[in-house]
Amino acid sequence: GQQVMQIPQYQHVQEGEDFTTYCNSSTTLSNIQWYKQRPGGHPVFLIQLVKSGEVKKQKRLTFQFGEAKKNSSLHITATQTTDVGTYFCAGGIQGAQKLVFGQGTRLTINP
Amino acid sequence: DAGITQSPRHKVTETGTPVTLRCHQTENHRYMYWYRQDPGHGLRLIHYSYGVKDTDKGEVSDGYSVSRSKTEDFLLTLESATSSQTSVYFCAISETMSGTVDGYTFGSGTRLTVV
Numbered sequence: 001g002q003q004v005m006q007i008p009q010y011q012h013v014q015e016g017e018d019f020t021t022y023c024n025s026s027t028t029l030s031n032i033q034w035y036k037q038r039p040g041g042h043p044v045f046l047i048q049l050v051k052s053g054e055v056k057k058q059k060r061l062t063f064q065f066g067e068a069k070k071n072s073s074l075h076i077t078a079t080q081t082t083d084v085g086t087y088f089c090a091g092g093i094q095g096a097q098k099l100v101f102g103q104g105t106r107l108t109i110n111p
Numbered sequence: 112d113a114g115i116t117q118s119p120r121h122k123v124t125e126t127g128t129p130v131t132l133r134c135h136q137t138e139n140h141r142y143m144y145w146y147r148q149d150p151g152h153g154l155r156l157i158h159y160s161y162g163v164k165d166t167d168k169g170e171v172s173d174g175y176s177v178s179r180s181k182t183e184d185f186l187l188t189l190e191s192a193t194s195s196q197t198s199v200y201f202c203a204i205s206e207t208m209s210g211t212v213d214g215y216t217f218g219s220g221t222r223l224t225v226v
Contacts (some may be wrong), residue, residue: 009151035215042217042218042219043154043203043217044217045213048214049138055167088153088154098208099208101146101153101154102191103151104154
């Protein structure tokens, strides 16, 4: 079936270091969404990208959608302890009107 | 998010018993979903609904059934609970199936333990 692969599965960084998680699909996506789940919490929608090559920023977070609309990345600059959690990408499958979630990247931070 | 509530928040049940989880929304969204979350597997879709009495299977639907008799309520039933169904269950809602308006809104989750 259609899959959205996300790497790495886990990432541990020192506070202040940068962090990046990557999302890859074997098929072209109509859109890509990113969610954050704090420990013990539920996924919360962060942002959506729709256009080829699109880049969006939210403070220290930068989201990119690849030119071929098959991959995406989330980059956090100068991590803070409040960034701890699991980050999920979710790709919209073209023609299927379906959202497929990646496995998530769990970010832990050493203060 | 205040627009979606799940009940119960926690439940412990015995193997072989039926269990029903409830999801209630006040957003009047058309689409509702049930996911389970397990370590290493992310979010896996169990069933979803695209309207009253309109439901379809997700990728891990075996052992589960759903019902949606009203726009605001989506019930998930484990017909005969097994230990492999111990998980955290999330309900989600959206205006479109691909979430192209404001993404999916998730409930706070139900932690189910089958002993």
